[in-house]
Amino acid sequence: MSQQLPDVQASSPEVTVGLNRVGVTGVEKLVKIGRGDQRPIVLMAEFEVYVDLPSWRKGADMSRNMEVIDETLEAAVSQEVEGVEDVCGEAAERLLEKHDYTTQAEVRMEAEYVTREETPESGRPTQSTADIVASATADEDGTREEIGARVTGMTVCPCSQGMSAARARDVLRGLDVEDETIDAFLEEVPQPGHSQRGHATLTIEAEGAPDVDLDDVIEVARDAMSARIYNLAKRPDEDHMTYQSHKNAKFVEDCVRSMAEGVVSRFDDLPDDAVVTMKQSNDESIHQHNAHAERVAEMGTLRREVND
Template sequence: MQCNDVQATEPDIKVSLTRVGVTNLKKLVKLKRKNKRDIVLLPTFEVFVDLPSSQKGIHMSRSPEVIEEVVENILLEKEIYGVEDLSVEIVMKLFEKHEYATRAEVMLYSDYMMEEKSPVTKKDSQEIGKIIARAYGVKDSNGKIAVKKMVGAEVVGITACPCAQNMLKENAAVNLTERGFSNEDIEKILDSVTIATHNQRGIGTVMIEVPNGYTVGISKIIKIIKDSMSGEVYELLKRSDEAFVVEAAHKNPKFVEDCAREMIKRVVDVFDYLPEDTQVLVRQVNKESIHRHDAFAERNSTIRELRDELKTLTN
């Protein structure tokens, strides 16, 4: 008995779906890099296509097959240097496998190991960040496919709250006054000591579109995120390192909004060569220590809009 193509039949409820596919798909990937060591990753994929109202379902097994085919075959034949390029290859293959689709999307997330040294004792350690890639393709009525790709990173750091620190500084000044210290002495004392505040574990994310003919370095994105928070966090710290990290963060207090704006400015400065219509996503989430909720700030914009705003501030 021949098996019918159930997916190709008409559905009972004729409504189109925006995204249908698979998530939490893991696959070992080896990326080649120019004049550098190859990178081995274990990314998690999310793969989607749209579904017309006339079709009951997508051929679900084809999406994992695409990942398998691209990783096992195309990467052996072609030099692919970035996760965003890998995502584009997958999107194009999705259109081949799902001929009914007019939109296809791939999201890729992977841990990324970085070699670090502790700030004082210079102890070697491995730090983990997360790299992200996205490719999104649209097929027009003539069968022409346009694909946009983005690459980014997510990095954990530390933030120190400016508001609580300022309140504790004011309380300290009052206490010192009551104990007979002069205003001059109080100013010297407060300038000499590190004022306490509550901390958050900050999670910064930057995603940048990669136009055709341009490159966007993930290492540069990671550095931007690290430098935009109150301080870095490290896997391995000796006592002198811990003191340095805590003091450095408290000397550089930042709100969640400060971190997001700092990332925006650094993105505009570092990637000044990108076209003005390049899409940029910046997000900061601070895991609060004295609240049950978290703090959130985000900007989704183009390089042009961000440049214009920053120019307005400096004029």
């Protein structure tokens, strides 16, 4: 007769302190996103799975967590889903059902997403990458799902560009060029400023699931910076990116504000209580530090501020 193994996780801990998040990370699974008549997009996604833990319980059932996430994600592999956030939502709800001691379950996911596009001047086919971020939190009040992306672009500092423009103006005046001509020249030929590699993150969270298209989220985030960048760039494309970024110089704060403007313009159908998270981090080229700005706000608040 086999001996029943003790359930150590269900025993009481020596220190009766509850924990907000206990779970597993680094779970890799394939997920297929359906696209109607087109071939589905297949992602290698990495998941994090958490539940909360009451003070009277020593540990969470890690094997049960893995069983639930495996069941859910294997089902997702066998059939196409409309959005990766739905996979997270289904897994979070299953976790809540399987753990009678848990009041909240959370599932987070990241994956690299590749889109096809053309270079801006040479028209060459190329690919662009973005990091998809998705999550879901389930509790007794329901399930909230989040979808978003982290993209890379280029920014130019308006402050250093202003100093370059002032220097150019002084030089041109010294050459007896009229102010009207100088103004016209500086308008057509933006002056140099120090540039940065920019990282924009945009996520949208709503009850159930946000009614947004992932490609639109990526577009809003990419357009919020001074210029887009491309994996492939011939000389005309490099000239285009350089010119566009200097023509559209932005502080890190401006990028977040541009994201807010893009969200309000592109996602008019979102409910007022949808939560929008916008982050911009710039890798400085002339400083040892980096610049960062962010905003978290409900959609209704953003609408009022942008349209004010």
